[in-house]
Amino acid sequence: MQVPAPFDYVRATSVGNTLELLERHGPESRVVAGGHSLLPMMKLRLARPEWLIDINDVAELRHITEEPDRLRVGSLTRHAALLASDVVGRLFPIVHDAEKVIADPVVRNRGTIGGSLGQADPAEDLTTVCDVLRASVVIAGPGGERVVDMAEFHRGPYETACEQHELITEVRFPIRPRMGSAYEKVERRVGDWAVGAAGAAVQMADDGTIADAAIGLTALGLEGLATEVAAVLVGQRPSEDLITEAGRLAAAASSPVEDQRGPVDYKRHLADELTRRVLRRALDRVGATVPAA
């Protein structure tokens, strides 16, 4: 039987109150959102906070707001709410691609976007999604609010720019015209973490060339975007040869490690294959269907 080490529990009522509680209870206090990463770690005693600050009642963290040039998503937004949102699906189909395969429907009722980014598990899916959508993260702290881009936010496995006494309040996704996006993951069974996954976002120019491209990989040993892949895509017209080259470069940029989910060769093959698939689908979604070779 797995039992967390003893701790004290308090419910926060607002963002300001959360920050006060974090300050009052000091370095051994942690916020809990869905609890679906933190509680399992506490049960295994890999995490032993002395104070747990429950943010589930903080209503101002739960919103999906469309503005002309960006979508604002509150950090306490559940996976299930992202998946149920028509606005999210219309603007960023990649989020729905990913949410369909994050954990299972029951876990998705609890887990949140803020908790996912905050946990920064190397196999966590939304970090890649936020990377390729060029999202930014709003962090509230004692000195006020700051907005950081994903490159600055995500420092590596289990490490982010959000300090212990700070709170992720919102994730912002820029809305860009003529943009397509897609995500695909290979998992051993429903609810499992990725063996490997890839995400792509492309923006088309008026003349039918690719104006901007972003490719990211999950669980395949690449932090941040695959810039080499974007470099060959931008300025080009979509073609089969271009997609083949992008897959090859993504595999080269990956550095997977062997584990119980698969050997290195197989994972590198996934980086190639999944990159080609998501790129093709992202282009298709923006109406830039690749002519058959």
Place this chain on the structure above:
Amino acid sequence: MQVTMTVNGTEVTRDVEPRLLLVHFLRDTLRLTGTHWGCDTSNCGTCVVLVDGEPVKSCTALAAMTDGHDVRTVEGMARNGTLDPVQQGFMEEHGLQCGFCTPGMMLTARALLDRNPDPDEGEIREAISGQICRCTGYATIVRSVQWAAAHPAAATTEQEVTT
């Protein structure tokens, strides 16, 4: 600390340690052992209960986090001696063998039907995809939920069922 919540329509207040998991609060503190406890790692789904109408894995929730909320367990499915159509469907269509996964399966099915009274097979399989059954191969579980969908007002008293 003290927690107060509604469990199967009745308000309960208890003193608990903040670290007490909801599954143990239900099984050990309230002695509602219909909620099963399996993997302890949020994978099997046998511990699923409804919190404010939504399926939640109770091995991965604190009783403290459920303070002030509405909880429904398998013991709360039958109403006034009448089985829930989902329970009746599991009987009619042989939706269980050993019964270990059954409480979680039935509550998830109940929540699905509340949201979507006429799900297709794919939607049923998706809804229960976070829950593991080692006996049935799932086919009879799917049929049980379909039976419940087809008989939304099934009203068999427990008396009739047992005779």
